[in-house]
Amino acid sequence: MRAHLLTIGDELLIGQTTNTNAAWLGEKLSRLGMEVERTVTVGDDPERIREEINRSARRAQLLLLTGGLGPTHDDITREVVAEYFDAPLRTDEEILARIRRYYERRDRQLPSAASKLAQVPDGFATLDNPVGAAVGLWHEATVHDGHRLVGVLPGIPEEMKGIFEAAVMPRLKQRADLRAATHRTLVTSGIGESALQERLGDLSDLLGEKLALAYLPSTNGVRLRLTSSDTDRAAAEKRLDRLEERIRSQVGIHVIGTGKVTLEDVLGDTLREGGFTIASAESATGGLIGHRLTSVTGSSDYYQGSVTAYANAVKQSILGVELGAIAEYGAVSEAVAVQMAEGVRDRLDVDVGVATTGIAGPTGGTPEKPVGTVWLGYADEVRSRAVRQQFVEDRSLNKELFASAALDLVRRELVRRDE
Amino acid sequence: MRAHLLTIGDELLIGQTTNTNAAWLGEKLSRLGMEVERTVTVGDDPERIREEINRSARRAQLLLLTGGLGPTHDDITREVVAEYFDAPLRTDEEILARIRRYYERRDRQLPSAASKLAQVPDGFATLDNPVGAAVGLWHEATVHDGHRLVGVLPGIPEEMKGIFEAAVMPRLKQRADLRAATHRTLVTSGIGESALQERLGDLSDLLGEKLALAYLPSTNGVRLRLTSSDTDRAAAEKRLDRLEERIRSQVGIHVIGTGKVTLEDVLGDTLREGGFTIASAESATGGLIGHRLTSVTGSSDYYQGSVTAYANAVKQSILGVELGAIAEYGAVSEAVAVQMAEGVRDRLDVDVGVATTGIAGPTGGTPEKPVGTVWLGYADEVRSRAVRQQFVEDRSLNKELFASAALDLVRRELVRRDE
Numbered sequence: 001m002r003a004h005l006l007t008i009g010d011e012l013l014i015g016q017t018t019n020t021n022a023a024w025l026g027e028k029l030s031r032l033g034m035e036v037e038r039t040v041t042v043g044d045d046p047e048r049i050r051e052e053i054n055r056s057a058r059r060a061q062l063l064l065l066t067g068g069l070g071p072t073h074d075d076i077t078r079e080v081v082a083e084y085f086d087a088p089l090r091t092d093e094e095i096l097a098r099i100r101r102y103y104e105r106r107d108r109q110l111p112s113a114a115s116k117l118a119q120v121p122d123g124f125a126t127l128d129n130p131v132g133a134a135v136g137l138w139h140e141a142t143v144h145d146g147h148r149l150v151g152v153l154p155g156i157p158e159e160m161k162g163i164f165e166a167a168v169m170p171r172l173k174q175r176a177d178l179r180a181a182t183h184r185t186l187v188t189s190g191i192g193e194s195a196l197q198e199r200l201g202d203l204s205d206l207l208g209e210k211l212a213l214a215y216l217p218s219t220n221g222v223r224l225r226l227t228s229s230d231t232d233r234a235a236a237e238k239r240l241d242r243l244e245e246r247i248r249s250q251v252g253i254h255v256i257g258t259g260k261v262t263l264e265d266v267l268g269d270t271l272r273e274g275g276f277t278i279a280s281a282e283s284a285t286g287g288l289i290g291h292r293l294t295s296v297t298g299s300s301d302y303y304q305g306s307v308t309a310y311a312n313a314v315k316q317s318i319l320g321v322e323l324g325a326i327a328e329y330g331a332v333s334e335a336v337a338v339q340m341a342e343g344v345r346d347r348l349d350v351d352v353g354v355a356t357t358g359i360a361g362p363t364g365g366t367p368e369k370p371v372g373t374v375w376l377g378y379a380d381e382v383r384s385r386a387v388r389q390q391f392v393e394d395r396s397l398n399k400e401l402f403a404s405a406a407l408d409l410v411r412r413e414l415v416r417r418d419e
Numbered sequence: 420m421r422a423h424l425l426t427i428g429d430e431l432l433i434g435q436t437t438n439t440n441a442a443w444l445g446e447k448l449s450r451l452g453m454e455v456e457r458t459v460t461v462g463d464d465p466e467r468i469r470e471e472i473n474r475s476a477r478r479a480q481l482l483l484l485t486g487g488l489g490p491t492h493d494d495i496t497r498e499v500v501a502e503y504f505d506a507p508l509r510t511d512e513e514i515l516a517r518i519r520r521y522y523e524r525r526d527r528q529l530p531s532a533a534s535k536l537a538q539v540p541d542g543f544a545t546l547d548n549p550v551g552a553a554v555g556l557w558h559e560a561t562v563h564d565g566h567r568l569v570g571v572l573p574g575i576p577e578e579m580k581g582i583f584e585a586a587v588m589p590r591l592k593q594r595a596d597l598r599a600a601t602h603r604t605l606v607t608s609g610i611g612e613s614a615l616q617e618r619l620g621d622l623s624d625l626l627g628e629k630l631a632l633a634y635l636p637s638t639n640g641v642r643l644r645l646t647s648s649d650t651d652r653a654a655a656e657k658r659l660d661r662l663e664e665r666i667r668s669q670v671g672i673h674v675i676g677t678g679k680v681t682l683e684d685v686l687g688d689t690l691r692e693g694g695f696t697i698a699s700a701e702s703a704t705g706g707l708i709g710h711r712l713t714s715v716t717g718s719s720d721y722y723q724g725s726v727t728a729y730a731n732a733v734k735q736s737i738l739g740v741e742l743g744a745i746a747e748y749g750a751v752s753e754a755v756a757v758q759m760a761e762g763v764r765d766r767l768d769v770d771v772g773v774a775t776t777g778i779a780g781p782t783g784g785t786p787e788k789p790v791g792t793v794w795l796g797y798a799d800e801v802r803s804r805a806v807r808q809q810f811v812e813d814r815s816l817n818k819e820l821f822a823s824a825a826l827d828l829v830r831r832e833l834v835r836r837d838e
Contacts, residue, residue, distance in 0.1 A: 011633065012441075013457075013458060014446060015443060015445030015449065016642075018441075019437070019438050019442065020437055022431075022434070023438065026432050026433050026434030028434070030432075037462070041458040048456065052457075070612060070634065071616065072616050073616075074632070074634065111614060112617070114613045131811060156636060158815075162813070214435065280706075282706070285710070286706075286722075287699075287705075287708065287713070290701070290709075290729075291707040291710050291818070297780075298782075299705075303705075303729050304730040305729045305733035307724065307727075307737070309724045311723040311767075313723070313768070314723055348730075348733055348737065361716075363716065395716060399713070
C-alpha cells in the first residue's frame, strides 16, 4: 500500500520546528509494510494544502495529514479537507460535550474557539485522542477512481502519536493489502555503533537480498533493526531467528531486550524481581536519572528518590560526602562518586545507590578531565565501585549519555550479582 | 523570492533519519527573506525525483535539492538533474584531481566509484565543499518561461551546511529580488493555546495580508510567531511592533521573552540577577525540574540541587515533611507541597524552594484527585504557598507539564516580589 504524508505548518517550512512527525510516521508506516513514497510540507495556506491533497489522492492509497487541526484561526486543515471532499462541517455534540468536560475538569470555561474542535466533516469518522482535546478524522473515499484512506491528525507530536497508535494503527492492520516485511528490533545498551559493528563482525553469510540489518543509534543505546522481506512468513521468521542468535552470541550482555523496551524498563523489571529498592545521587545529570527511572509506570515499587547535589555543600550536607575528598581529588573523582553512591544508599535507606559526577560542558573541562568526563558510582550492601567514562562535548548529549551509562552500570552489576 | 526544497533519500521516508536539513535550510532561507513555500521528500527513485523537479520548476524561483550526490549506486540525483535540464555529464578534471588529492591526504586509494563525484552537468557551476569531497552544483536557467535558480547539495548535514554557507548564501544575497518576510517570535508560559487566543481577542484590525500570527504550542508553553510580509522593511518592523505591543498588553506576565528563549533560561536569568539560589523538592516530576534547570549552561550559579522524594519515607527523612500531614491530607495536598518546598529550602540552605507532588498516572487517580492533579509548592524567606493545577491523562506529558508549571510559578513569584 502506497502512502503519502502531508505535514502542514509554516513553522516547519521556516525551520522553527524540525519535522519529527514525518520521521515518526514514516517509521511506523514502513514497519507496517507500507511504501512511504512522498512526504510534503506546506504552510497554513488553503490553496497549497488543497493542491497537495489533490496530487497525493491521484497516487497514494493512504494519505495522512498532520497539523492545522487546533482551535486557532490559522488552523485551517479541517476546513480545507471538508471542502475538498465535499463534506460540510457539522458539530458533533458528543465530542463537544467531551471537550467541555475536558475544560471543566481543569476548572476552566470552554473558550469559544475550542468548540471548533468538535466540527467534523460529514461522513468522516472521528479518531479518539487519548492525550488532548482535538480528535483526529478518518475517511475512506473513492477519489480519482481509486479507494483512498485519508487520516487527519493534530500536529502536536504527543497527540499525533497517541491518536495514531490508538486509532489509525488498528485500522491499517485490518487491511489485507499491506505488503509483508517482517521486522524485529534488538535493543542494546552500553555499546556504541562502531564497537557494535566491530563485535558483530562479518555477517555476509546471513545478510543479503532477503535479510537486512540496520543500526539505529540514540543516546539511550543502539537499536538493531532486523528486516526480512521473505514473502514466506515462516521462512522470514527463521532468517530473523538465525540473525538474532548470531547477534546475541557476539554482543552478549549488551542485548537488553526486543521491541520497544527501554533500559529503564529492563532495569525496573530486574529491581522489582530482585525485590531491590534504588536511589540516585546526581550531580552532572541534574535529576535525569530519577526522571528516566520514574518515566516507567509503577516505578514507585523500587525507586525511592534521589538527591541532586549540584553544589559541593549539598554533596556534604545531604549525602555525607567528605569535603576533604572533594578538596583532594576534585568533585569529579572516583572517591566522590563512590561516596555519593554510598551516601544516597545510606541516607535514603535503599538497597542500591547509583551516582554521577562529571563535566557536562561546555565549560569546566581541564586537560586531565576534559568536557565529557564522568565518574559513575555504584553501591549495594556488599560492594561499592566507580568507573570512569568519556563522552562528547555537547552538554545536553552528555547529560543523556551519562544517565544511560549510569543505568547500564546498575543493570550489569545486578546481572553479575545473580551469576 | 519563492523557494522549494526537494530532499532526497529513502532513509528520510522510512524515518530512519529525521529531516533536519529541511529545517536548517528553511530557517536560513527565511532569514534571507525568502518565502519557503514547500518542502518535498522523495526516495532514490528517478521518476519521482524528475516529477518533483518539474512541479517545483513551475512555481519556485529557487529550487534546492539535497541528497543523492554521493558515490554509491543509489546516488542518482546528479543523473536525474542532468537529464531534466538536458545537460550531459562531463568529467571536470580539476575536481577529479582535487578528489584524488583528498583521498591521497587520507592515505587511501581513490575508489573507482568516487570518480563519479567529478561529473558535472554541462553548463552547471560547481559549489566548493569546505568539508568533504563531493561538490555542489548550481544552475541558473529559464524553465517554464521563468528564471530559476537551481542548487544541488549533498545530503550529509555537515557537507550541505558547509557548501550552503560558503557558496549558496553569497549567491543568494546578490539577488535583488529577495522578498522580505520579517519574523518575530514571542515565547509565552503558563497559558494554553485556547486561553491565549481568548485573551488576545479580536486582532483583525491588525492582522491581514501583510501581518500574520501563528500559535506554536508545546509542553514548554506556546510560542507566538508574528510574520510581516511587507516588502518595506521598516514598515514591516512597525507592523510587528504594533502587534507585539498589543499581545504584551493583553497577556502581560505570560510573555517571557522572544526568539529561542526557554522558560528555564528566563528563570535562570531572574535568579542570577536577583542573587537567589534555588532547589527543588520533587515527587511526581521525578527529577525533571532539576534536569531542566541544569540544561542551562552556568546554572550552577543559582541551582544548588534537589531532592526527589518519591517515597513518603524520603519526604519525611530528607525533607522533614510531617507524616501526620501525609496521613491527614494525602501526599498530593497543599500541606505537603508547602512542607516540601520549605523543607528543601531549609535543608539545602537556598533562597527559593519549589516543589511538586501530583499524580502523573496512569494509575493512582481518585475522584477527588484524578490523574493529572498536581500541587505546586513555593517557599522563599518571606512566604510559602501552594497552588493546585489539573493537567492531562498521559504520564510523560504530565511530568513535562507539571515541571513547566512549577518553573512558571517560581518565575511569577519572583516577578511579583520585584513589583
